[in-house]
Amino acid sequence: MSEPIVVVGAALLDGDKLLAARRSAPAELAGRWELPGGKVEPGERPDAALVRELREELGVTAEAVERVPGEWPLREPYVLHVWTARLCPGSAPARPLQDHDALRWLSGGEVWAVPWLDADVPAVREVAQRLRSSPRP
Numbered sequence: 001m002s003e004p005i006v007v008v009g010a011a012l013l014d015g016d017k018l019l020a021a022r023r024s025a026p027a028e029l030a031g032r033w034e035l036p037g038g039k040v041e042p043g044e045r046p047d048a049a050l051v052r053e054l055r056e057e058l059g060v061t062a063e064a065v066e067r068v069p070g071e072w073p074l075r076e077p078y079v080l081h082v083w084t085a086r087l088c089p090g091s092a093p094a095r096p097l098q099d100h101d102a103l104r105w106l107s108g109g110e111v112w113a114v115p116w117l118d119a120d121v122p123a124v125r126e127v128a129q130r131l132r133s134s135p136r137p
């Protein structure tokens with residue numbers, strides 16, 4: 001069996017809102033929603049991969065905050081790791097530049113309003129739990 005390849009997904013947060021991105025390709029995933037991100041390249045740190053993918057896909061300057069515990073299987077040989085992330089001050093607003101054709105900032109109560117990729121559901125459940133338990137200002 002080959003070594004798993006990590007796909008990093010960003011739980012990009014703005015206050016109590018989570019960014020969801022609708023995939024535009026490939027055909028079998030198009031129309032479903034995911035955490036923006038992508039494959040970690042050989043020798044690349046996962047948090048650096050996350051920042052790179054968010055720049056490429058959304059045109060934002062962001063920073064990875066912390067890993068959400070857990071690892072979720074995707075199609076072989078990929079596994080999904082999720083990090084919380086936030087926009088850096090002065091970042092451009094997120095736009096669907098690559099791989100996506102729509103973005104939505106979802107409040108805690110709206111997290112299940114979009115059809116997530118099947119593989120993302122357990123990871124999003126974990127993130128949603130954190131959204132609910134995060135202290136309010």
Ligand SMILES: Nc1nc2c([nH]c(=O)n2[C@H]2C[C@H](O)[C@@H](COP(=O)(O)OP(=O)(O)OP(=O)(O)O)O2)c(=O)[nH]1
Pocket residue numbers: 007008009029034035036037038039040053074075078080099117119120
């Ligand atoms: N980015 C991302 N990919 C996901 C998620 N859930 C899920 O099943 N995937 C799948 C879709 C793809 O088959 C694979 C990641 O591919 P990708 O196309 O986002 O990665 P990438 O930007 O590095 O792509 P590329 O350079 O190979 O074109 O993982 C998710 O939440 N985020």
